[in-house]
Amino acid sequence: MRTVKVHELEFSEFIDAEEIAKAVKNVASRINKDMEGKNPLFLVVLNGAFMFAADLMKEVTISCEISFVKLSSYIGTRTTSTVRELIGLDEVLHDRTVVIVEDIIDTGITMGVTIEKLRKLEAKEVKIATLLFKPDAFQMHYEIDYIGIKIPNDFIVGYGLDYNGHGRNLPDIYKIISPDDK
Ligand code: IMP
Numbered sequence: 001m002r003t004v005k006v007h008e009l010e011f012s013e014f015i016d017a018e019e020i021a022k023a024v025k026n027v028a029s030r031i032n033k034d035m036e037g038k039n040p041l042f043l044v045v046l047n048g049a050f051m052f053a054a055d056l057m058k059e060v061t062i063s064c065e066i067s068f069v070k071l072s073s074y075i076g077t078r079t080t081s082t083v084r085e086l087i088g089l090d091e092v093l094h095d096r097t098v099v100i101v102e103d104i105i106d107t108g109i110t111m112g113v114t115i116e117k118l119r120k121l122e123a124k125e126v127k128i129a130t131l132l133f134k135p136d137a138f139q140m141h142y143e144i145d146y147i148g149i150k151i152p153n154d155f156i157v158g159y160g161l162d163y164n165g166h167g168r169n170l171p172d173i174y175k176i177i178s179p180d181d182k
């Protein structure tokens with residue numbers, strides 16, 4: 001079993017590049033079917049989704065546009081810590097089909113904030129595509145339209161996902177080795 005160390009933590013291989021590629025193709029083919037003729041705008045949420053988005057968009061064959069957004073870091077004091085802004089959006093969303101592209105949905109709070117912001121910009125339709133989903137951690141009620149792989153509630157790195165800024169460049173996904181696995 002391959003392991004990597006990121007900062008002080010050890011991780012073991014969990015989902016290899018081949019399995020990721022299959023999941024990416026699967027999401028792309030569903031999007032190709034559903035989005036034909038809608039000229040969707042894909043909004044890639046940086047930083048984590050950069051690798052998924054690059055691979056996904058190579059498999060998307062319909063007419064579309066791609067743009068990149070980021071949620072600002074938490075602003076202000078602890079009491080206002082849920083106030084986050086969507087930055088980098090130059091496109092007019094009015095009356096458009098938007099597909100948000102995320103690396104992972106964990107509690108779902110981040111995506112919830114993003115959806116709210118996009119609704120305010122009067123997008124016609126907001127769809128969600130995520131490579132990874134942790135159903136046991138999910139606390140929200142919105143529907144997730146495209147899920148690559150469902151995973152247990154463990155911390156992972158690789159394929160765009162980081163631990164304190166590191167590990168994003170790993171082509172495979174690694175899962176934290178908890179003390180009781182050792
Ligand atoms: P949520 O708001 O709890 O759904 O978390 C969303 C964000 O937290 C993701 O976009 C990731 O940036 C980060 N995140 C959640 N789970 C993991 C993980 O297992 N590894 C690395 N980052 C994660």
Ligand code: MG
Pocket residue numbers: 045046047048049102103104
């Ligand atoms: Mg993310």
